[in-house]
Amino acid sequence: MTVRVVHVPGRTPYASKIRDENVHILNETTVDGREVPRDVTLSWLLDHRPWKWLDVIHIHHPDFESIPILQQALTEASRAAKHVVFTAHDTTPVFGDRESHDDRIRLLAEKRALFVCLTRGAAREVSERWSPRAVLVPHGYVAEPAEHGRAQVREPGPTRFLLYGSLRANRDIETVLHCWRFDRQLANTTIHLLLRAPSRASLDAEAVAWRAILDHAADPRLLVDVRPFPTDAEVNQAVREADCLLLPYRWASHSGQLEHAYDLGALPVAARTGFLPDQVVHHRDRVNEPVWFDWSDGSTYEYGARLLTAMRKAHHEIQDGWRPHDSVSFSRYRTEEHEDIMADYREIYDGH
Missing domain, CATH: 3.40.50 (Rossmann fold)
Incomplete structure (x- = not known):
């Protein structure tokens, strides 16, 4: 039925x-x-x-x-x-x-x-x-298993950080941009911002983030890419082309973007908050640990330093030849995981 x-x-x-x-x-x-x-x-x-x-x-x-x-x-x-x-x-x-x-x-x-x-x-x-x-x-995949994988050999060049999605208040885009732009040890890096087109309804709530973007838009290492609404294919391509996915959560209980990074082989650079560590534990030894930074202990004046330390670490790892987990075996795992998820949902939807 x-x-x-x-x-x-x-x-x-x-x-x-x-x-x-x-x-x-x-x-x-x-x-x-x-x-x-x-x-x-x-x-x-x-x-x-x-x-x-x-x-x-x-x-x-x-x-x-x-x-x-x-x-x-x-x-x-x-x-x-x-x-x-x-x-x-x-x-x-x-x-x-x-x-x-x-x-x-x-x-x-x-x-x-x-x-x-x-x-x-x-x-x-x-x-x-x-x-x-x-x-x-569990959340399961974001990019379908058939979409997994990236170039086997990374071409030499700057470390490519990516931020995509909403400019909502729990994501601190401003601190990322203010710290990153003026850290000389991150000079050989870029940031790609993939964003949804703003509207009058959202501009008031996102004003601080947009002001920071405007402040730093002249830096040629910052690529601001505004789309009507980024499609799944566009976001997948952006993650696949990035070395690191930045997850600067001021607070969160879960991150679909963390799962997305694992699907497409990007190194997550993430605030250790909410239940994000549980997501990593769920995958056991199939994935690499994110580069974590702590924004949860109330020592707010230290948060910029912790972010930069994490970004520097990720940058050095990428430049030293960091490699993601095997995409073929992870894709197979995601397919099996999805079969289990669908079995659970069939029971849930049937009212059991």
């Missing part, structure tokens, strides 16, 4: 990969003459009430929905006997404030949504704070 799933929203590689012959994603399809958008919102569900032609509502980022809309959607889904699944990508808010984030999480728990957690640490926190209905399913 095929299970029909709507993802809220459905843009991410994480959502789009949860499909097989028994799991049908309704986003970007036409059902009964009605087009289902890629980025379905709970408001859209309430406006169209598609309860007869879906089985599961899979919520990923409830911070984009108002609490009254979330409550109404969960109530109507319950009345229609539809399963609600919530992947707790973040146990700390990366959009919005802590209080409203926690209110949404509590509401999901009260309405009996099934929580999917991506690491053991997150599952433990969710079970203790919000919901006993929490299961552990």
Whole structure:
């Protein structure tokens, strides 16, 4: 029996990969003459009430929905006997404030949504704070296994750092740029910023980051690349061409980008925060340890120095011939991991 799933929203590689012959994603399809958008919102569900032609509502980022809309959607889904699944990508808010984030999480728990957690640490926190209905399913790949791999021999040249994605407040782009540009030991490096086109709605929240980018844009080693919305292929290419993926999280509980670095053989340079170390442990000895830096102990005046120390270390490792893990065996592992993930999701979607 095929299970029909709507993802809220459905843009991410994480959502789009949860499909097989028994799991049908309704986003970007036409059902009964009605087009289902890629980025379905709970408001859209309430406006169209598609309860007869879906089985599961899979919520990923409830911070984009108002609490009254979330409550109404969960109530109507319950009345229609539809399963609600919530992947707790973040146990700390990366959009919005802590209080409203926690209110949404509590509401999901009260309405009996099934929580999917991506690491053991997150599952433990969710079970203790919000919901006993929490299961552990690892993140899995970001780039499909067929896309894994890069040039076997790196050409001589500057160490290439990459930052991509949102300029949201939990990612400290400003400190990276201010420190990196003026560190003479990093003169033989470049930074590629791959960004989504800003809009009036986002510019206020991202103003500090954009100001830092403008301050340093004249440096020829900084490539700022703004796209309408970077496609999966564009992001994969950027990661594949980078030596190091920078993950300057001020706070986070999980990082899909860390998984992406492993998929495509980039060296992660990451803040040791949240449950990111759990992600590395999950892969055991199949991957290299990231170059970590600590921004979690409150010694904020030391954070720039720690970042530069990590970037210098990564730069030296790349220039000394650092090599990623074997892409063929890792691709095979990711394929097997995905089969296990899909088996878990089939049970979850069936309501077990």
